[in-house]
Amino acid sequence: MRAAYNDKMTELGDLLGEMAGLAGEAMDKATRALLQADLTLAEQVISDHDRITELSTVSEERAFALLALQAPVAGDLRSVVSGIQMVADIDRMGALALHVAKIARRRHPNHVLPEEVNGYFAEMGRIAVSIGAAAKVVLETRDPELAARLRDEDEAMDDLHRHLFTVLMDRDWSHGVAAAVDITLLGRFYERFADHAVEVGRRVIFLVTGKLPDDDATVKADADNLTTYPD
């Protein structure tokens, strides 16, 4: 029973890791689609998204089967429950990458971004890819130190997001309201992508150490980030 549980739990962790990896890859392609106005890449993200949705369903069903057939207790039970909760976060990461790709597709053949903000999105994209890859490893290895490091990348993302707002709000902004609306939504999508990865890390830390990180929680991080965007 115990060996069966362990095998199934490893499988579930790997599935979640695979999802996080795919979400990171989707954000990589979506960012390139955005920066290069590349319709083919955007459409690839959109069609690849089904695979993440499918893995979401499979993961939920596997976790449910684990509960039903292995009846885990104590820490094992908590691991499965956390797995179910993490599916929603990782699924959402994929949906956010999809949103970025859809904006790139909608504006094609035009570029969504004025050149002066390209650098922000290149860097937010780089962080998103890195945080997606790190979340994958965290899910597969349950390394609490690596999980804690997701927060550092999230902070870098929040900084960029704040700076992006100062650019938008500047009196010299000459690219009009429509571009500002797109950029506002895009910035939000990248920032939320990182928040969900941090939430995954937070759950892994709790599972392994029994404690939440000191500077909890993700919802708070999201709220703080909003508070501090420039007036």
Added chain:
Amino acid sequence: MRAAYNDKMTELGDLLGEMAGLAGEAMDKATRALLQADLTLAEQVISDHDRITELSTVSEERAFALLALQAPVAGDLRSVVSGIQMVADIDRMGALALHVAKIARRRHPNHVLPEEVNGYFAEMGRIAVSIGAAAKVVLETRDPELAARLRDEDEAMDDLHRHLFTVLMDRDWSHGVAAAVDITLLGRFYERFADHAVEVGRRVIFLVTGKLPDDDATVKADADNLTTYPD
């Protein structure tokens, strides 16, 4: 065992309903704070938010205890797992109301909204309150017909959200980029609030009928909504 399970499950449904009710009330106050530039109301939403976070933790712990102590099987097990998943959606509804309140507070004593979009937010606020109240009843009664009707309200929200974008994107928009950025974020918060309520309804429908609604799923609804905001 079965009677104990039923009692605990009713308690969990009521707790989730209470959370949804509080999220709806928070959105009501946040909307009034926004429309009237009312700092006291905005701060009330912000300080009341802790209660939703607290109920979130309590709900998760109750659901976990239910699994650990009652070891439910089959449909009962599925109910508890859904309960755990719904906590995240309802918690997020509260966080979105908090975001609206924080924007109202940040701009105080100024109004966030130019007068011409007040009507949109008054109506989006009305729908949010109504959908929050309906979600509360759905959680308490598990009425699948009422749960399906949440989607209608969500569609009304999406329509408003789309119209709001046409106003922002209009060449005659004279309120500058900063207001447009705020309105873009606010619109997104109301729209996501409704999406999460629909997701709660969808899970209740699945629990009661064993089938998902025909026009599934929420993530798709969110994605479609983005697709259709005006080019």
